[in-house]
Amino acid sequence: MPNTDVALRFVGLENKMSLDEYNFEHFRTKHLLSDAKATVEERGIKPGELAPDFELPRVGGGSLRLSELQGKPVILHFGSFS
Amino acid sequence: MHRNWNGEVEFVDVVIRQAHPGPRVPAYHSFEQKMRDGERYKREDDIAWTVLVDDLPGTTHQVYGGLADPTYIIDAKGRVAFYSMWTHAPTLHTSLEMLRTQGWRGVVGGGVDKTPHLAAAMTDGWKGLRRGLPQSLIDIETASPTVGISTWLGYQLRPLTAPMTLRAKPLPASAKIGLGVGAAAMLFLSARALIRDRSGYGSERRRIRMRPRRRQ
Numbered sequence: 001m002p003n004t005d006v007a008l009r010f011v012g013l014e015n016k017m018s019l020d021e022y023n024f025e026h027f028r029t030k031h032l033l034s035d036a037k038a039t040v041e042e043r044g045i046k047p048g049e050l051a052p053d054f055e056l057p058r059v060g061g062g063s064l065r066l067s068e069l070q071g072k073p074v075i076l077h078f079g080s081f082s
Numbered sequence: 083m084h085r086n087w088n089g090e091v092e093f094v095d096v097v098i099r100q101a102h103p104g105p106r107v108p109a110y111h112s113f114e115q116k117m118r119d120g121e122r123y124k125r126e127d128d129i130a131w132t133v134l135v136d137d138l139p140g141t142t143h144q145v146y147g148g149l150a151d152p153t154y155i156i157d158a159k160g161r162v163a164f165y166s167m168w169t170h171a172p173t174l175h176t177s178l179e180m181l182r183t184q185g186w187r188g189v190v191g192g193g194v195d196k197t198p199h200l201a202a203a204m205t206d207g208w209k210g211l212r213r214g215l216p217q218s219l220i221d222i223e224t225a226s227p228t229v230g231i232s233t234w235l236g237y238q239l240r241p242l243t244a245p246m247t248l249r250a251k252p253l254p255a256s257a258k259i260g261l262g263v264g265a266a267a268m269l270f271l272s273a274r275a276l277i278r279d280r281s282g283y284g285s286e287r288r289r290i291r292m293r294p295r296r297r298q
Contacts (some may be wrong), residue, residue, distance in 0.1 A: 010141045042167075043147040045165070047193025049161060056096065059097075059123075073155060075153060075178075076096070076155075079096070081123045082104065
């Protein structure tokens, strides 16, 4: 991950999960509860805030930096393959 | 939704961790594995827009809240205009329409939608869950009994329910009124039947109806 806003924020992130916690082997009740808690706490980037910039590899080749899309609205969805 | 807004809005998907791991979709241990799933996701789900792949620790996903299925609307100046914590296309559609009237700038619709929108998840959730079978189903039934089975059932009923639960736009006012009137009528008829049964009026009438007629 290049030195982007996201990488800097991640260092000081509260509720940060370790690599094994994040990539869990089995879906458990604690994951449901964690999602419910995160929803109640409105965890994430607050409306009105600048969306933290990131650069990620693109399927099909190359990479994309979020700030490259500035000037146009963006729908940014986070989803799992399973 | 992409068909409705393509050209005006940029669509970006970020592949995150396995939500329901299983033998064919194990938890990620390398970035290459995650990228392969990104490629499968784009191909199998026929995704026409940009798909990015987050790093192994989920740096971007965690900074953006770490939820299971969130969507942000980012305005033309790069600020968060709206945050749908449990992605719901009709709500996002309405928010985009509001943002367009504001010149694609600013916060819209109160900024956050926290509703879980379970109907959509019940209709479409099986698509992800079935990739991890059988472990994914055993895990979700252990974590939250009946959810996995309900999701399977919801998927089977998809031809009937999808036009309502997976719609890209909000229901028109006339449809909402129609549904409201239908629900009220059902409620009224059920309540009336219940009151009649309790008062014995209905059962007395049934007894009279069932009494054999005397031959003349």
